[in-house]
Amino acid sequence: xxxxxxxxxxxxxxxxxxxxxxxxxxxxxxxxxxxxxxxxxxxxxxxxxxxxxxxxxxxxxxxxxxxxxxxxxxxxxxxxxxxxxxxxxxxxxxxxxxxxxxxxxxxxxxxxxxxxxxxxxxxxxxxxxxxxxxxxxxxxxxxxxxxxxxxxxxxxxxxxxxxxxxxxxxxxxxxxxxxxxxxxxxxxxxxxxxxxxxxxxxxxxxxxxxxxxxxxxxxxxxxxxxxxxxxxxxxxxxxxxxxxxxxxxxxxxxxxxxxxxxxxxxxxxxxxxxxxxxxxxxxxxxxxxxxxxxxxxxxxxxxxxxxxxxxxxxxxxxxxxxxxxxxxxxxxxxxxxxxxxxxxxxxxxxxxxxx
Amino acid sequence: xxxxxxxxxxxxxxxxxxxxxxxxxxxxxxxxxxxxxxxxxxxxxxxxxxxxxxxxxxxxxxxxxxxxxxxxxxxxxxxxxxxxxxxxxxxxxxxxxxxxxxxxxxxxxxxxxxxxxxxxxxxxxxxxxxxxxxxxxxxxxxxxxxxxxxxxxxxxxxxxxxxxxxxxxxxxxxxxxxxxxxxxxxxxxxxxxxxxxxxxxxxxxxxxxxxxxxxxxxxxxxxxxxxxxxxxxxxxxxxxxxxxxxxxxxxxxxxxxxxxxxxxxxxxxxxxxxxxxxxxxxxxxxxxxxxxxxxxxxxxxxxxxxxxxxxxxxxxxxxxxxxxxxxxxxxxxxxxxxxxxxxxxxxxxxxxxxx
DNA sequence: CTGAAAGCGCTTACAG
DNA sequence: CTGAAAGCGCTTACAG
Numbered sequence: 001x002x003x004x005x006x007x008x009x010x011x012x013x014x015x016x017x018x019x020x021x022x023x024x025x026x027x028x029x030x031x032x033x034x035x036x037x038x039x040x041x042x043x044x045x046x047x048x049x050x051x052x053x054x055x056x057x058x059x060x061x062x063x064x065x066x067x068x069x070x071x072x073x074x075x076x077x078x079x080x081x082x083x084x085x086x087x088x089x090x091x092x093x094x095x096x097x098x099x100x101x102x103x104x105x106x107x108x109x110x111x112x113x114x115x116x117x118x119x120x121x122x123x124x125x126x127x128x129x130x131x132x133x134x135x136x137x138x139x140x141x142x143x144x145x146x147x148x149x150x151x152x153x154x155x156x157x158x159x160x161x162x163x164x165x166x167x168x169x170x171x172x173x174x175x176x177x178x179x180x181x182x183x184x185x186x187x188x189x190x191x192x193x194x195x196x197x198x199x200x201x202x203x204x205x206x207x208x209x210x211x212x213x214x215x216x217x218x219x220x221x222x223x224x225x226x227x228x229x230x231x232x233x234x235x236x237x238x239x240x241x242x243x244x245x246x247x248x249x250x251x252x253x254x255x256x257x258x259x260x261x262x263x264x265x266x267x268x269x270x271x272x273x274x275x276x277x278x279x280x281x282x283x284x285x286x287x288x289x290x291x292x293x294x295x296x297x298x299x300x301x302x303x304x305x306x307x308x309x310x311x312x313x314x315x316x317x318x319x320x321x322x323x324x325x326x327x328x329x330x331x332x333x334x335x336x337x338x339x340x341x342x343x344x345x346x347x348x349x350x351x352x353x354x355x
Numbered sequence: 356x357x358x359x360x361x362x363x364x365x366x367x368x369x370x371x372x373x374x375x376x377x378x379x380x381x382x383x384x385x386x387x388x389x390x391x392x393x394x395x396x397x398x399x400x401x402x403x404x405x406x407x408x409x410x411x412x413x414x415x416x417x418x419x420x421x422x423x424x425x426x427x428x429x430x431x432x433x434x435x436x437x438x439x440x441x442x443x444x445x446x447x448x449x450x451x452x453x454x455x456x457x458x459x460x461x462x463x464x465x466x467x468x469x470x471x472x473x474x475x476x477x478x479x480x481x482x483x484x485x486x487x488x489x490x491x492x493x494x495x496x497x498x499x500x501x502x503x504x505x506x507x508x509x510x511x512x513x514x515x516x517x518x519x520x521x522x523x524x525x526x527x528x529x530x531x532x533x534x535x536x537x538x539x540x541x542x543x544x545x546x547x548x549x550x551x552x553x554x555x556x557x558x559x560x561x562x563x564x565x566x567x568x569x570x571x572x573x574x575x576x577x578x579x580x581x582x583x584x585x586x587x588x589x590x591x592x593x594x595x596x597x598x599x600x601x602x603x604x605x606x607x608x609x610x611x612x613x614x615x616x617x618x619x620x621x622x623x624x625x626x627x628x629x630x631x632x633x634x635x636x637x638x639x640x641x642x643x644x645x646x647x648x649x650x651x652x653x654x655x656x657x658x659x660x661x662x663x664x665x666x667x668x669x670x671x672x673x674x675x676x677x678x679x680x681x682x683x684x685x686x687x688x689x690x691x692x693x694x695x696x697x698x699x700x701x702x703x704x705x706x707x708x709x710x
Numbered sequence: 711c712t713g714a715a716a717g718c719g720c721t722t723a724c725a726g
Numbered sequence: 727c728t729g730a731a732a733g734c735g736c737t738t739a740c741a742g
Contacts (some may be wrong), residue, residue: 035711069717
């Protein structure tokens with residue numbers, strides 16, 4: 001296999017067409033071409049067509065770098081995060097990337113320490129630095145009014161992902177986490193589970209409260225009393241989930257099902273059960289929340305709520321990009337609620353009370 | 356909690372310092388500032404210091420957009436991939452991002468279908484499009500000479516990650532996969548395993564051959580004959596690993612240990628063992644390769660080879676960025692071999708032959 | 711509805 | 727070792 005020849009002769013390489021070339025071909029000024037590219041409305045239709053034809057035949061693509069320099073935009077949007085799981089962050093990222101590629105934007109990632117100690121310097125860097133056109137704020141950043149305020153002060157539009165509380169000044173994208181948790185709990189109850197353990201998520205994430213709220217509500221609606229010893233405080237990490245699961249499995253009576261607030265903790269629960277010699281779902285049913293990759297690699301596979309994380313990232317970036325440069329954010333784009341669904345895999349069985 | 360005040364009055368907002376400001380303060384020309392920023396070597400040391408002081412006191416950061424427009428570089432590098440696992444891709448990405456942030460570069464991600472059918476249009480888009488300054492090529496792209504040649508023809512520097520075969524015209528970063536697999540096999544043999552099952556990786560990835568080669572060599576060096584029925588062809592996916600593991604576990608005699616060519620398949624093997632009612636590591640030892648997140652969320656946790664994926668991405672981007680614009684790639688930067696290590700967790704036990 | 715001019719903040723030749 | 731000029735490919739006022 002003969003690898004790697006010399007470079008081809010580039011003498012005949014075509015140069016990329018510029019706006020000037022388009023203008024010449026269409027016999028208009030570059031200004032008009034620019035207008036066609038940006039607000040078609042202000043140009044006569046016949047002219048628009050002429051220009052469009054020239055663009056087409058020259059295969060012209062606007063140079064985003066020149067556009068950034070001349071205009072005020074940087075064509076960068078930021079994604080800032082601290083402690084979400086890698087899986088969550090990368091799904092969000094890939095989703096955002098998708099919209100960015102569509103609109104010719106770029107993503108810059110800013111990661112913060114879990115304790116948010118470095119928040120000030122990072123924000124300063126962002127605001128003072130390359131000039132980001134907008135920022136995507138997932139939990140827990142999206143629940144920190146002081147941090148958000150800094151972006152607003154710096155005139156950087158933001159969109160929040162799954163915020164704890166809505167705010168009608170800032171667009172956000174989310175799913176109905178409370179209802180999803182409600183559905184999942186009801187699903188377990190319908191399978192005859194009554195002693196259901198619950199592992200709560202990180203207290204800094206709004207979703208944790210919503211998920212627990214859905215659990216509580218379903219239990220109440222089904223007249224089942226929640227036992228305090230079956231509720232444990234986790235932090236969304238595998239390790240925290242493992243600890244909680246071990247405590248739960250040591251209770252008497254042992255819960256017949258455990259609902260963990262995310263997949264990492266649910267998977268940890270499955271591990272803890274294996275460690276304790278319990279079989280799943282025979283001895284214990286386990287469910288999670290999120291449907292990240294972890295849910296697909298246990299035995300049995302995890303029954304969980306599919307959260308459309310990628311789609312949320314995609315939509316967030318889309319909204320952000322379409323708000324940049326607009327005078328102010330109009331009332332329409334507030335809350336975007338994406339659909340979820342419960343995905344049944346192998347980690348739940350109907351409970352058969354011992355007779 | 357009063358959320359979100361009005362924007363602050365921006366009348367007094369400082370404008371970002373430009374090179375001109377630095378030049379004025381240092382009493383030199385912008386040209387000199389530019390030189391200090393790029394090739395310090397050509398400027399008198401005293402002048403350099405003066406300029407540096409001005410940069411410092413003005414908190415000057417070069418505007419990368421202007422730099423791109425004026426220079427020929429786009430300050431983008433690409434990461435192209437097809438079927439590596441999400442975990443692998445995102446580690447690589449985060450690593451590359453780290454170097455990019457250091458040098459003021461951006462990453463653009465290009466993902467291809469697994470069958471590579473869309474390769475031509477994607478490459479055309481890349482080459483004709485925003486002008487990428489360089490490309491990071493992980494497997495299996497890095498093993499496709501025709502694809503690489505297209506980048507070379509377009510004068511886009513590339514660096515390969517874990518290529519199947521070296522080539523002295525193109526820099527690459529990798530680890531010694533064969534030796535690592537050798538070590539892992541020897542580790543298993545030292546624990547008294549003789550009937551060792553092996554699940555091979557995707558045939559398109561160079562690493563698959565290297566890993567199997569290391570296995571073969573260690574077995575040979577220890578005078579153990581490899582049984583054909585204990586070698587199965589996987590494709591690096593969980594599903595493929597699961598199938599292979601089921602076949603392996605049905606053999607008679609059953610292997611006492613299974614070495615899967617990556618973590619996803621090793622984790623699938625653990626699942627298959629659980630499904631078969633086998634306990635790990637009591638009835639079966641399992642090891643993997645890569646040390647991705649999957650390795651930490653099974654019970655027991657997986658003993659595996661830690662592959663420095665993040666570091667490989669970081670180094671690849673670093674090399675690439677430092678080659679951009681340089682006349683040609685000089686002999687020194689060819690092969691970068693990063694260290695690996697074997698991480699012992701809970702999935703291996705010493706084999707006690709039945710007496 | 712359309713255009714001529716100036717400028718975004720750098721770098722690349724070209725001089726000295 | 728250092729500088730004055732031109733220009734990268736667009737957009738933003740400003741005119742008409």
